[in-house]
Amino acid sequence: MDVPRETPERGELKRPRLTALATIVFAIMTYLYFPTSAPRIAAPTTGDCIELQLWTNGFHSDLSVPAPIFPADHPLRRLYPNADSFLIGWGEEAFFRSDVFSAWRALDALVPPSPSVAHVAEGGSHVRGYLGANLQGAAFAVSAEGAAGLVAYVDSTLALGPDGGVVLVTPGKVIGHSSFLRARGSFHLFNVCNQWMARAIRAAGLNVNARAAWMGDWLLKEVRRERPGGCSATGKTS
Secondary structure (H helix, E strand, O other), X not given: OOOOOOOOOHHHHHHHHHHHHHXXXXXXXXXXXXXXXXXXXXXXXXXXXXXXXXEEOOOOEEEEEEHHHOOOOOHHHHHOOOOOEEEEEEEEHHHXXXXXXXXXXXXXXXXXXXXEEEEXXXXXXXXXXXXXXXXXXXXXXXXXXXXXHHHXXXXXXXXXXXXXXXXXXXXXXXXOOEEEEEEOOOEEOOEOHHHHHHHHXXXXXXXOOOOOOOXXXXXXXXXXXXXXXXXXXXOOOO
């Protein structure tokens, strides 16, 4: 004798899947946008102010910093002893070094985790052109404590050789004035170049959201919101 079997309704099958999907989306959104505590680093003042500049083409970002924030014997100052400033960026090795955009290479950089390099150029405005013509920038101020935090963050990224110096991978994109340097840390979907940059800026004392900083123009807005203006604006109220 056949016993009738109950078959689940189509809607009953979909509910667990929709619940699981909603849970995953909620977890991701919470990870990306749940407020984080502000860095406990002194804000700049009139007598304690160092100006940095963030530059982006909308996709990739570099940070321009005065060379003297690094100790005189620092590996970057040993690499470029005559530099008065550095333009610093970070990214996936193969994609960053390439001069031709490739969608496949970009996807391969995101999945799986890939090796990374730092790009360091000596100089300021005349070297940022490698990022392209449609650049946007923002000057912002940090304290000496913030600058020291940024230096420590850069130090945690650079891979050093037995002599304590940087490890040169290849010459950089600014001919004669830049280098790709071996870096620590993997490049992947949740650690792209702008997220690395956002963490560097947080290390300098700005309360920016590093987790959601996938695009350079978004990070630029965060910096402008958090600390508009450079040292000339320090102490002013809007």
